[in-house]
Amino acid sequence: MPQLILHNANIHTLDESRPHATAITIDGDRISAVGDDQIVLEAAPSDATTMDMRGSTIVPGLADAHGHMRNFGMMAEMVNLRHAQSYEEVVELVRERSQATPVGQWIQGRGWNQENWSDKSLPTHDLLSEAVPNHPVWLVRVDAHAGVANANALRISGIPGSTLNPAGGIVGKDKDQPNGLFLDKAMDLVRSHIPDITVEKSKELLLAAQELCLAVGLTQVHDAGIDGTTLQAYRELVAEGSLKIRVYAMLARDYFDQTDVSQIQEGLFSCRSVKIVSDGALGSRGAALLAPYSDAPYESGFMLLSRDDFDATVGRALASGFQVNTHAIGDMANRVSLDVLEAALRKHGVSDHRSRIEHAQHLHMDDIPRFSKLGVIASIQPTHCTSDMFMADSRLGPQRTPGAYPWRKFLDSGARIVSGSDFPVESNNPLWGLYSALTRQNHDGQPSDGWRPEERLTLYEALRSFTRDAAYASFQEHELGSLSLGMLADLTVLDTDIANEPPQALLEAKVMATVVNGEIVYKHNLTPSL
Template structure:
């Protein structure tokens, strides 16, 4: 009898001390969980790609064991960064096809880059991306003259940094059939002495853009995987891609199913009949662990840098020009009705105060009051003081890109004047309307690095620290607000707040390990922060 009692006691003791098996344990860290209390933990355990427990290193060690235990040695861990507004596929295409013109200081510099690019890659077209005349000594729009001289027989198409203007040579204009009489709703062919200059604004870009040779599926796959590699190195584990066609979405789905594309993608739909028929009219989102399709993306206006943003009054530096409305009111009503009837989200690019008022009022007619449909205004860049309250009244989500603020601040007031600038890049005021905001970069318009988003939102200065004390600093976000905007609030904007954006039990184990405490670091330390590793579903997908 004593023998059996001892055996039972031994069994009970063994059962009590036996630990649960985890796939991964991370300990010895400062883990910013970004939960409701903004808890900082030391350790967490992962099983089947998800967080199963969070606590002190001792608590996790007492309960869990794993063949993969990582001592973070005091490093700082955050939920994987989520870019709530970017062009992931566009960035992928740029990596393969376009000369990078970002940061060029003159037209001459661009011409040299184009010659080198064409000498290296050849091709039927010369393509480039990210020029910005505001960075040149002469800030006027360029023309086609020098492009014609250098490339008389090869079409040239160069997309402005904001994606809202194109610069072409005569060969490209000829192929597109563009003349002084070419007209299009929501676009403009710029003229000089009655002839096209080579610069196309907003929808006029489509005349040439539709002629650009399409990439093959194999080329696109190569670009997407290269883009993913760069994004993981920047700490991104999720992106919202703002405007995709059916074929690209299905390719992403296929690559994710095959396990090669591990980036989580919220794929916004271009407003095409094919997308409406295949996705929207089913009346429900298309959803997998890594792909979500539940949003239609449209444009209200152009961009401030190219003076296509729709303003309620003329540009302060361009009398007679108040920007462009991209589509008709009937068009926006049609999109909103389609989305409302099929329980889809509408996300509209709106930069100017006129563009924002147009869409806030349009949304309001459909939403009627507070709701949980999470219709979005992308950028919400310049808002009339009378219109901020409409975000709260109709539960409209203002999706912001803080690096636009610090990129535009040297010239934004020239465009808007001293009064309108008070309602521009007003992130704190926007946040107060619904209590949260998602943040992104809009890459490749801006750099892909989410740490630049953090820096711009918090410090409101360029990377040299100008202006001292920050530009309209009262509209900046706190560090905690910014981290939420890049993680949990970004997830909330796509109805995924129960799956990612926090390091708590039940969430995907998407996280990033940094060498810096973003909640305490000096501005330069934030900029110099190193991404040590990035993890998706508990799998290491990047290591420095």
């Protein structure tokens, strides 16, 4: 393949030795030159293809360090409950879907959020069961840490009133009968009765998600917790040559614990980490806190696994060269996760472990410096902050919010942060993530100064967390993360110079092209002169 030269561009390389350039040469899957137009074009072989980029902006390929590809692909098939303003509206949306669904077939929905309703209590099944009696229904909260089942689904799942709470979960009950609400691990009681997704179907869903990710300029996704079926689906997509986005996968703990694991590197797919979920989320008050919730004085959330199980999985991961990526939202979960890592790292003596805490959302002040001390990476989601900031005020109260989404404190303490979106919980658009990181405001510009604005990131810091540090967090910093000679050619082309426009421009900026491994895998309004 002839070399491809993109010139007359505004290139932010994130390479400190040459932060800015106007031309870049792609030779196969690698970058073979970066510099000024004149020098790069003069050095070009006669058969090179040149593209005049007409001043468009190029940044290193943006990575989402925490997303869920298969779930994202599945969103299109589920009832979208994200915009429902009440439980009545949720029920109506499901009822509409039921009219087009064969009787007896499962109906799944995703995205309800009682925080957006005037009645903010968690939903139960009655209304739903009345409106949709002939289909089993399972509706998952926006954060995936709570679900509500209708009576039909409860019957199929065979959940008697005597059912006890499983470890790490709660079965909602009214008068000793299940009320349809399930939190965290208890969700498996219903979920396990929904027919499994096949490998073939998984491939279809992953490809749908891939398209949606390439279209927003993502060149890589860290898929945060995949099962054996999804792993198989990825490997088949690689073998068939259909995986066009780079994927760094974390194995879900259940699967990791049952399997003989070894590191995988096949085409654009790699896997050498395990995802452990240590607590729930703030929205359903499942995040494990050191002291009770400010808006529910008898609740403190809960851990989703025992200390012994936690120690065992982490020990096995470190011993087998796997990275440990632990979901921790509440200050208690973060503290325990750091304790477990600290003990295991001492025992196994792994130096380059790059353990990550996924979300690292709410920290006790004493624990923030431990990230840097232990070499633990904080894997944050800027949009979680701007979606949940007002809820965090009420859940945590003013004494504790200084430890919520403490990005600046992480950086000041010497810790490394990487950014993602947790899609489909949030939009997968990384430019919206950058906006949240820079402003700590919602899209309406609220609060006017930003929520705890002292924690905002600069554009450079935020971009790093979506590029270079994401590469580091996936052991790929020698090949990815900056536009430098010899690196893999992953880049994102934008119609807006995000470095010289106000943050609001990020909300409107469009992706013109996404290049992965030297191949233009997405383009939009890219009409260069060839």
